[in-house]
Amino acid sequence: MTTVLLVDDQALVRTGFRLVIESEPDLEVVGEASDGAVALDQVRALAPDVVLMDVRMPGVDGIEATRRIAAEHPSSRVLVLTTFDVDEYAFAALRSGASGFLVKSAEPAELVEAIRVVASGSSVVAPRLVRRMLDLFAAHLPTASADAREGGLDPRLRVLTPRELDVLRCLAGGSSNAEIAERLVLSLTTVKTHVGNVLAKLGLRDRVQAVIAAYECGLVGADRRPGR
Structure with missing residues (x-):
């Protein structure tokens, strides 16, 4: 079973992700957070396999939260959600230690597959796309x-x-x-x-x-x- 922590400042978005993720027999949502500070507390307490992280949040944003998680809890891998496929937020997230990023408009099947790939230790972003971002x-x-x-x-x-x-x-x-x-x-x-x-x-x-x-x-x- 792969455990997932949902981090997004919009409750409706978190609910949608939960419904998609928990429809899969091998995935389980173990917690939710509305900002980066709460996410860090949740990671410490729950040690999720994957953190599904929004980047634009009040307080501690997703970039800083990702940096801290990567440094302090490397076993919890971060999959960042962005609005566009190549933007400064995705770039900053990868430099901060995220294992990949996914656009919020992705299909449910893409989200599920991305979580599984990140949990396995691989990355969810083509190296050529990273080069373009850089x-x-x-x-x-x-x-x-x-x-x-x-x-x-x-x-x-x-x-x-x-x-x-x-x-x-x-x-x-x-x-x-x-x-x-x-x-x-x-x-x-x-x-x-x-x-x-x-x-x-x-x-x-x-x-x-x-x-x-x-x-x-x-x-x-x-x-x-x-x-x-």
Whole structure:
């Protein structure tokens, strides 16, 4: 059974989500919250598998709540709800540690599937879409380090082998494991091993976080796309 916490400042919205989620035999809503502060208390008390998080709420908003949950309760994965498929809120949520985002206009079946995917440890957003978001909001990213500007390597990436760096560049380009295997002339098993090593060494939870890390470290960027 996958447990879900609903966070939205509109009671009617929460009721609609509850009806959809609880119609599934493997999903259970264990709590509700109307703002980020209450959500944090609920996460501490209930330890839900998935937090379905609205972003625009009074008081502690969904972005700050997501940041705190990701830092303090990493076993509770956050799925953020946004109004548009690419906007600054979704971008901020992913940087804060969300495992994915979904537009509020999604079909009930998409919502249910997204909850299951996030609960399994995967992310709900195509890496290519993350790259597009990062390009759109590149001005919000930290300035690349001096090493990166001079063609060197950000200190955070020095734990990676040259091949793992190649794999990270491919991940940042939105490539699937199969595409990485073809591009780098590696077996699929080897690629999976490299991807796992990249995530473990950099302390990342999923491929989406890997894309963001590659941008933040200056490995790729709006003007340094993978493959150029």
